[in-house]
Amino acid sequence: MQTFDQVRAQAMAGDPAAQELMAQVFEQSGQVDEAVAWLARAAKAGLPSAHARLGLWQVVGFGVAQAPADGVARILAAAGAGDPFGLNLAGILDAGGVGTPRDPARAVQWLARLAAGGDASAACQIGLLIGLRGPRLDLARAALSQAAAAGYAPAVRILGRKPPRATPVDWTAAAAAVDLSPFEGPIERRVERESPRVRMISDLLPDWACDYVMSLAEPALVRAKVVDDETGGEAVRDERSNRVMNFGLADSDVVLELINNRLAAAAEMPPENAEGLGVLHYAVGERYRPHVDYIADTPANAPQLAQRGQRVRTLLVYLNEGFEGGATEFPRLELAYRPPRGSALVFDSVDAEGAPDPMTLHTGAPPTRGEKWVISKWFRTKALRPPPA
Incomplete structure (x- = not known):
């Protein structure tokens, strides 16, 4: 095990692998400028994995100016060179259409190269x-x-x-x-209400996709947070006691991107307007008390609303069965829904004019027996990641 000083000395001497390691150390410590500087040196030296990571940062705008086209080019070059990190990212971008035309078939080819290398x-x-x-x-x-x-x-x-x-x-x-047909078939929506808009969709995801999402999320679950309207940030609060894993772009994979696009199609929203795939877990007694999904128009929330737009639509996919309770309840509408496994509930948080609709107040009721797993997808009025180029 090398010390920090030893790695730093190697990086200063021009070792690109040590330079990339220095970038990761500074990234983890929150020193983003230092991380970018070291990563740029490693990329300039020609290290494919550094190109891939710098490309990811350019795609999402982490520590550098957002430049999706340049980032995609770096990632594809690293993938073409056979770098595992680049291959993984290339599959994600192609499957999701992130900054590049959506190409699931090419994403599968990147996966095959990764698998052949033992991934x-x-x-x-x-x-x-x-x-x-x-x-x-x-x-x-x-x-x-x-x-x-x-x-x-x-x-x-x-x-x-x-x-x-x-x-x-x-x-x-x-x-x-x-x-790929499980993600490309027709989507049949059943109208539950027109105002507020509520739809049910049966058999949106196959059982194996539900199992896969739960197995990926389970090791990384953390206590869920809520938006703090006074600070504009997020905080742990008593009104929400369940756990969650939110998959960002760097946490994603080809299957998750296929799921993301399927959910966006079901919600009739652009995939790039979706927040990250949230996987919610409720143990017995855990709940999310009555709340709305739209962002309150407060001074603290103003920057978020200006940059990311309003949350206008929510899609929930129930991932499992074998539990009791746990419905999604709308107390002001006197309605409750508990879709079968793999099926979805879609509802708007705003009215036809785009104004927040307090009638969409809802609660994640606690399971009284067993555990509940749900995908939650929030859609905004603005793109949150680069659309297909």
Whole structure:
């Protein structure tokens, strides 16, 4: 284990790997300017992973001026060079259409290259996208067994306690067998109310996608926060006791981006206007007391509203069953909904003129038995990440 001074000396001497490590150290300590400076030096020296990370920062505007086209170019160059971090980011950008035209087929090709290099997450995603039913089940299970053998928790959870022995996989054939139809089928909306606007959508996500999202989120759950209208920030409050994992762009993957686009289509909103994929977990007794999803127009919230726009639409996907209670209740409308697994509830937080609608007050009721898992997606009036170029 090297000391900080040893790594710094190597970085000063021109070692690009040490320079990238210095950038990560400063990023974690919140010294963003120092992090950018070191990362730029590593990228200038030609380190592909540094190019990929700097590209990500350019795409999202972290520590540098937002420049999506330049960032995408850096990431694709790193992916073309076979850098694992670049391959992962390239798959995310292509699957989500982030700063580049949406291209799920190319995203799968990036995944296949990652899996061929031994990446367990990529192997798991390809196995799931091939499908756990149908004529290529053997190929799907082979891909998943590679991920399970590496200890990748989602694959272990899906295959069960005794996963099959890992066998070699032809990743070119595996990529060709991927089936994207679960994310491209028609979406049928059932009208519940016109004002406030409320819709129900059955069978939006397949069961395996629900399991995958829960397994990714579970290790990273933290206490959920609420918007503090007096400070403009977020804080832990008694009115919300559940836990949450919010997936940002750097936390995402190809499957999650396919899900994001499916949810945006269901909500009839641009994908780039969505906040990060939130996965909510409620244990027995945990709840989110009556609240609204729109942002109150207070002086403290003014900068947020100006930069990110108003929250206008919410989509909730219930990910599991086998619990009691836990409905989404609208006390002022005297309505309550608990969609079946994989189905969604979509409702507006504003009226037809775009004004906040207090009739959309709702609560996340606590489960009285079992645990509740839900995807929550908030959509804004402004883009939160680069749209497809």
